[in-house]
Amino acid sequence: MLIKKPTLIRPSEITPPSAYLNRRQFMQGLAGTAAFAASASALALPAPQFDKGLPVYAGPDWLQQQLRAGVSNKALSTDEKVAPYQHAIRHNNFYEFGTGKGDPAKNAQDFITDPWSVEISGEVNRPGTIGLEDLIKPHQLEERIVRLRCVEAWSMVLPFVGVSLATLLKQFEPTSKAKYVEFTTLNDPKQMPGQRSVFSSLDWPYVEALRMDEAMHPLAFMAVGMYGNALPPQNGAPLRLVLPWKYGFKWVKSIVGIRFTETMPATTWNKMAAQEYGFFANVNPAVSHPRWSQATERRLPSSLFRPNIIDTQPFNGYGDEVAHLYSDLDLKKWF
Ligand SMILES: Nc1nc2c(c(=O)[nH]1)N[C@H]1C(S)=C(S)[C@@H](COP(=O)(O)O)O[C@H]1N2
Numbered sequence: 001m002l003i004k005k006p007t008l009i010r011p012s013e014i015t016p017p018s019a020y021l022n023r024r025q026f027m028q029g030l031a032g033t034a035a036f037a038a039s040a041s042a043l044a045l046p047a048p049q050f051d052k053g054l055p056v057y058a059g060p061d062w063l064q065q066q067l068r069a070g071v072s073n074k075a076l077s078t079d080e081k082v083a084p085y086q087h088a089i090r091h092n093n094f095y096e097f098g099t100g101k102g103d104p105a106k107n108a109q110d111f112i113t114d115p116w117s118v119e120i121s122g123e124v125n126r127p128g129t130i131g132l133e134d135l136i137k138p139h140q141l142e143e144r145i146v147r148l149r150c151v152e153a154w155s156m157v158l159p160f161v162g163v164s165l166a167t168l169l170k171q172f173e174p175t176s177k178a179k180y181v182e183f184t185t186l187n188d189p190k191q192m193p194g195q196r197s198v199f200s201s202l203d204w205p206y207v208e209a210l211r212m213d214e215a216m217h218p219l220a221f222m223a224v225g226m227y228g229n230a231l232p233p234q235n236g237a238p239l240r241l242v243l244p245w246k247y248g249f250k251w252v253k254s255i256v257g258i259r260f261t262e263t264m265p266a267t268t269w270n271k272m273a274a275q276e277y278g279f280f281a282n283v284n285p286a287v288s289h290p291r292w293s294q295a296t297e298r299r300l301p302s303s304l305f306r307p308n309i310i311d312t313q314p315f316n317g318y319g320d321e322v323a324h325l326y327s328d329l330d331l332k333k334w335f
């Protein structure tokens, strides 16, 4: 059973990014960092600090204070080895900033994430626009170390900091008509080169959604931080979903809209290719993508000599927690 009573840890126990790097990775990181550090130094707000040559994102003052005041527990966390920080911030999917894995780290550094607000709408008693600080400040921050399994068959273990999604959503008082909740990424072609690209096959803004019972599940999480600090822009600053039992494409980044609906919303990847990307997108080794198997995954970091291929688990290994949500669904049909 993953669900334990949370305990508080002292701020001094928050793990700084450097502690996630072993010495060898640190040396490799430095060797490859000069060019990256140079490009990241011409920054808009918030300016990253550098921790052993890697950019660390402080975020706004209120968030930094909240992070230092203490982050709770390791409840719902895996004890697997966390990906080295430099991999987490340089291997990204964030098509708004380009389709290459290294594009977001290059193109998102000037992305303005403060001030930020989120519009709450639809089947809800308390709609309106709420500033990020007002959304997050009332809640105790929590660290969750989770597996991210991309539909492209790679995975990473990442340490997020944030708040349970249920806690955030309940305060808006969804009505009894709210059966789904939809999350929308910022639409800003001026800042997001991928949204200007004529080659883009995706419709903007990026939208994904959950059934209400999925959104209210204790594993569903809203992150504002990573590796003990604010979220880097390439990882979806300042606010992104963490849904450990679902393929990464459901983990919407840089959220500006939360809408409660009675009917199933149209979602970005499903609209692009419904036969390849289902609405539910639960990790499932038994249902292949039409163009590749989902039975195994490449756990990052990996290399030619150490490919690090592991078996993919149903619901990404979180079946004990979430399988009951889908007991009446044929998962081959509702993939
Ligand atoms: N807005 C937006 N959110 C997104 C994506 C995207 O392209 N745009 N890519 C998704 C995919 S496919 C994955 S695997 C994860 C990757 O998260 P990471 O870059 O923090 O590892 O973000 C998801 N969230």
Ligand SMILES: [Mo]
Residues within 6 Å of the ligand: 093, 149, 150, 151, 152, 247, 248, 249
């Ligand atoms: Mo993905």
